[in-house]
Amino acid sequence: MRWRGLSGVLSSQACTLSANRLLTVAVPWLVLDRTGSAAQTGLVVACQVLPYAFTQWLAGPLLDRIGPRRISATGDITSASVLVIPALFGTPPLWLLTLMLLVVGCADGPASAAKRLLVPFAAADAGQSTVRGVGLATAVERTATAAGTAMAGWLVATLGGDRALWVAAAMLGVATLIVTMTVTDPVRDRGRDDESYFDRLRTGTAFLRAHSPLRALTAMFVVTNLLDQALMAVLLPVWARAGGHDATVVGLALSTVGLASIASALASAGFGARLPRRATYLIGVLSSGPTRIIVLALGLPPEAVIAVYALAGIGSGLFNPLLETIQVELIPAALRGRVQTLITAWAWAGIPVGGLVGAVLLNFGGLTTALWLCGLAYLAAVLRPAWKMDWSLPVTPAPAAPLTITLAPVAVRRRVPAQRR
Template sequence: MRWRGLSGVLSSQACTLSANRLLTVAVPWLVLDRTGSAAQAGLVVACQVLPYAFTQWLAGPLLDRIGPRRISAAGDVTSAFVLLIPAVFGTPPLWLLTVMLVVVGCADGPASAAKRLLVPFAAADAGQSTARGVGLATAVERTATAAGTALAGWLVATLGGDRALWVAAAMLGVATLIVTLTVTDPVRDRGHDDETYLDRLRTGTTFLRGSPALRAVTAMFVVTNLLDQALMAVLLPIWARAGGHDATVVGLALSTVGLASIASALVSAGFGARLPRRATYLIGVLSSGPTRILVLALGLPPEAVIAVYALAGIGSGLFNPLLETLQVELIPAALRGRVQTLISAWAWAGIPIGGLFGAVLLNLGGMRTALWVCGLAYLVAVLRPAWRVDWSLPVAAEGVGSTYRTGLLTAAAPEPKEKGRLRMSVPRADFAAKVPAHRR
């Protein structure tokens, strides 16, 4: 029974992530079948993606006040009902499909953030460390990305785009049922009676602004996500075409990254808490970030590129759970909804302009220059947090599940930093003595 909550959260994540991957394939295909316009397909997809990060940030205070379980269920069931419109009224016109996806994006953002917040709580209830819970969640995400996309292609080819939306709705309905039956909300932050929604939103912003460690990690997310989008949307396809390669090489390289990251995320779940943090971070980010770009700049053959991308997948599965664990440890439990959703919103900020940035670099300096600029910028971005964050374990985080209890007891302001180092916050004894222990 101790694993019930964690199993429920992970199963629910698998369903919703698979549904989202299904939509990324089914919706553009549906629009292309209807209009034949790639521009309209991209516009409709953007209408789902753009509200996703913005509504996560807006939902932060509600996640802390109402609880992530309810918001997860409400978001998934809303998306499910919206996607069932074609089953009731037939194939929707393009304007209605666009509105549907706007609503799905608005509902899915808070629901995804809610499941992310539930992972450390459920891991603690299962007697597991935050690192193990986050590692398992990362493995689920990477598996859903690989398997969900393949399933989406098969469903669209066999059932058509309209019926594929029904399958996505069914997955979201199952996710709602799982969360409702298996997950318990953590203790919620009731706050002060006179604290308004905007006050709570400002509290999250103030905390992030006052934590140099979190600021360094957030800035790294902004830059690397922008460069990743430039690579995926522009540089990698152009590199393949310029070298006389077809889309098979690109697909194989990306699939290799996904499969390797699943394996390393499972390793992180099993042994991540024992690994030296700074070394793990450096190995992970250096192997998974700038190497994917610089290997293209060096003009190596496709076989070498695929091998480097396999190593990149291994690194990605190692350092992403570590960064998630770091955020859990640095942010008090009462503020996680507000602060983590704000970090996510910033992380998404560079994605919409990433493709444009890559295209501008190509036009200004050509392929090789664009790749070197992006690769070196990626290197600088990932190295900064390595020396701006104290990666040592918090004092109270040595036992299983103690990271969760630390978050409950930590004061809502960052600890003073030592000269040149940023310390992870730990509970004060006088504050901890006044707070009842949460259920094991």
């Protein structure tokens, strides 16, 4: 019974993430099949993706006040209800499909944030460390990305885009049922009676603004996500074509990253709490970040690139659970909804312009110059938190009671050696 809540959260995440991966394949295929227009396809897909981070941030005060369990269930059942429209009323027109996906995007953001918030609480109820719970959640995410996308292709090919939406709706319905039956809400922050929604939103913003280590992590997320998008959308495909390689090399490199990250995330769940934090961070970010770009700039053969990408996957699965754990430790439990969703919103801010940045660098400097500039910028971004944070001193969360707009710095205490991570 101790593992019931954690197993429920992880199972619900698996269903939701698989449904999302199914939509990423089914929706573009459905719109292209119906219209033949790449522009309309991009517009419909954007309507689902763009609200994701913004609605997470807006839901932050509600996550802290109402509780993540209810938000998760409400978001998933809303998305499921919208996606069954084709089953009930037939193939929708394009405008209705666009509206459906806009609602799904708005509901999915808060629901995903809610499950993320539930992981550390469920891990504690199971008697497990935060890093173990987060490591398992990371492994579930990477597995859903790899297996869910493959399943999506098979379903669209065999059932068609419309019926694939039904399968996604069924997965989201199962996710709602699992959370409702297995997960309990953590103790919620009721706040002051006179505290408005916008007051609570400003409280989260003030906490992040006053917290230098979290600001350093957030800045790193913004820059690295932008550069990752530049690599994925522009630089990696151009490198492959310039070298006379086909899309198989790109697909193999990316799948290698995914599979390796699953294994290392499971390893992090097993013994990540015993690893030295600064060394784990540096090894993880240096192997998974700038090396993926610099290996392309060096003009190495595809075999070497795939080997480096395998190492990148291992590093990614190690340091992502660590950074998630550190956020849990640095943010008081009563503020996590507001602060973590704000960090996510900032982290997504660079993604829409990443492809544009890659294209601009490519046009002005050529492929090699663009790769070196992105690789060096990535290196600078990931090194900054290494000296901005005191990795040797885990931070004990501040008590939830004295929450005001004016926030004192988080207290730092040295733990006994047996608990040091």
